[in-house]
Amino acid sequence: MNATSQKRGGNLWLSAAVWGFAIVMIYPLLWLLSSSLKHTTEVYSQAHKLIPAHFYWENYVSGFKGFAGHSFFLFFQNSLYVTIFSVVGTVIASTMAAYAFARIRFPGSAFWFACMMLTLMLPSEVLIIPQYMLFNKLNWINTFWPLIVPSFAGGAFFIFLLVQFMRGIPVELDESARIDGCGRFLFFAKIMLPLIVPAIVTTAVFKFIWTWDDYFAPLLYLNSAEMATVSLAIKSMADPTMETNWGALFAMSVLSLVPVVAVFIAFQRYIVEGISTTGLKG
Amino acid sequence: MKRTSKQWLRNPDMYAGYAFIFPWLLGLFVFSLFPIFFSLYLSFTDYDILSAPQWIGFENFKEMFTDDPRFVKSVKVTLLYVAVAVPLRLCFALAIAALLNMKIKGARALRSLYYLPTLMGGSVAVIVMWGQLFGLNGAFNSFMRSIFGIEISISWITDPSTALGSLIVLSVWQFGSAMLIFLAGLKQIPASLLEAALVDGASAAYRFRRITLPLLSPVIFFNLVMGIIGGFKVFSEGMILTGGGPHDQTLFYVIYLYENSFRFLHMGYGSAMAWVLLLAVSILTALVFRSSSLWVHYESKGEREA
Incomplete structure (x- = not known):
């Protein structure tokens, strides 16, 4: 039926928006996780990148x-x-x-x-x-x-x-x-x-x-x-x-x-x- | 029938009852009743913990309201924080809860995701992270530069004009608890009511405004009261990120109370401030309760059955 498919389409957009906003909301937490794996110099020079250039596990040791x-x-x-x-x-x-x-x-x-x-x-x-x-x-x-x-x-x-x-x-x-x-x-x-x-x-x-x-x-x-x-x-x-x-x-x-x-x-x-x-x- | 004291003493339930509440009762006297009356006494004294309290009558209160610009500042800052952060947080919480209440794919997973900032937001780790996220070279400015090409050369946390704002954003970000309470409230709204309105041709906005909002008003009310009380008591965020600065722009009431009591050792003054806070919270809560009859819609049992 046309009405339901239209509604489905609407819901799809809505779902995407709600999921997108959720990512924005937890982004700071992801950033924290990602920064914990970056070398200290990279934390701020590459602050916008979520995936570290090198996984710097030494942070956990130091x-x-x-x-x-x-x-x-x-x-x-x-x-x-x-x-x-x-x-x-x-x-x-x-x-x-x-x-x-x-x-x-x-x-x-x-x-x-x-x-x-x-x-x-x-x-x-x-x-x-x-x-x-x-x-x-x-x-x-x-x-x-x-x-x-x-x-x-x-x-x-x-x-x-x-x-x-x-x-x-x-x-x-x-x-x-x-x-x-x-x-x-x-x-x-x-x-x-x-x-x-x-x-x-x-x-x-x-x-x-x-x-x-x-x-x-x-x-x-x-x-x-x-x-x-x-x-x-x-x-x-x-x-x-x-x-x-x-x-x-x-x-x-x-x-x-x-x-x-x-x-x-x-x-x-x-x-x-x-x-x-x-x-x-x- | 009046019982004699002997019967009273023979009542085995009395011993059992007091045995079970004993730890709590002892705690009530030692950690609540004694402190509350003692702090009332201290609020009329000059006391620095090193020497005995000196009775000075209402001097502390007089100084607060007539001779302490930092006190006035802390009241203003806290009121502004509560007035902006609490309504914003409730709006976000309600909007997201309403969206999650629709048939959306993965609503349960989304609910957890939106709750995560609230779950972790109370920890020092996340507060410290917030300071770096919105620092001069933090992720936010870095994003603006690399994606939108906007060069921002301020640190949001330490700039006097944005410090309070960034703490408000931190508070609004943690709308998870209010959202969960709204979700539970939304689930209580009978679907038949909304369907009936849909059949009658009511628009989604109209249904939300005329059915959902009134039925949800007790929950909104609850969240508002809890939000206001919590907002007045804000401490860690400011203490850790700004220490009340820059230029007292984020000098929250409890931070100033803490400074007076434990940094300057003005414990009489600190006690007086605590009592003003107690009175303010009580009066405000009472006011909100009083006004609730104007806008909170309580359903009678008969109506719900229908």
Whole structure:
């Protein structure tokens, strides 16, 4: 039919335009990848070319030399350490609190739930100075503690997400488990946890990405090179007062994005659903 | 029925409940409640972390609004950034989401591609890359020279007239999250409504304006609120790329707050700034909520069934 073929033609043009624009959008990321394989002199003299004249893998070797005498391995190790403990802490504390709010009717639960919802709206900037003073008093400056310990209190956004998810699980399950003599803690560990795995994965994935990318907290609390996370290390290597080996810096930049991309590829469904159903910012 | 305290204590659910929320509750007191009240107190003091806080009443607030041109500048810069970047980002997000919602080949792959800049955009690596892309000899200028023959001899990031603009482009580029939220919203719009309008001869533009937009308005509203709040708190991009410069052209509010608190050690002043930010965000959010009844269309349940 004429109308449909016309529509098909229109769609083809449209598809081409949408694909073309997508390429423009990810071009900067491709440029980063390509620059990481160019010799430093070529990065800027041939900045418009996406395929390097020679694939200069040495960037990845010299990048790993890091700075201030510390290998980049150390910065990855630091980031990994902080991120893994933060994720574990957030998941444990958030699922516990969410279970109490979703399933246990205890005196004060409504009040504390309201408090939690209020902290959702609170800009963290209001908390920074007293938190800094606290960690300073504890002698925790230039340690990983300030980056990890607050995670073990859970996160309001994640608790909310988990509560919503648990409300979708039939209450009859709790009752029949109780009749069978299953206590609260056993029920939580053996029955609830396996059922809420999707929400736990969403929590872990977002916490991972946010912590891995975080710049503010490391900037505030870590002030020596051997404690630097990947974020801090990349910023330090790009210091405008030093002569920067851009090829090496781009190589490390690419590697720093690998964990985030890997998590995205592995858990894409959770990320997309997490954002579109709860508005978690990605 | 009023329960006595003894019954209250015998309630096993109370112990279980507080046991489960204990880590969070402890964190609430130590990392949220204590800091928020303490920063309120600090905002009325002169404090440099080395010596004890000195009570000075409303001096910090007075100085901010009457005697600190950099504060005023930071407010202006941030407002301009939010006013331009947030609407632009939403427009891009909505346009792309509407296109992806049509029957386009590879819509799922496209969705991932458009989301990639948002996924990676928060990282220091991509922010540093942005500075080089739009640097004097970066890919953008190189492109202009080699393809269009246009010689551009400025670095977009360090030139005072374009620095803020290039940070706005960086923010608009990351429209992925808003796009995903719009896509989910678009999927909720009943196809029957759009088909009925098509049968009645309504043009695509008319259908978009009169059916899609009103039904999507709660989602637009949500994205707008989140965008505004996020925009006020912008920090890393400016801190890493421009450090607030050149000539304070990108002195975002939180950068100035950070400078005061941790560089000049004016922690009382920094706390006062944080409280002004808290109030501003709350008032603005309340205003947007208030105005929402004028333009947000909430469907009643009965209507949706029909």
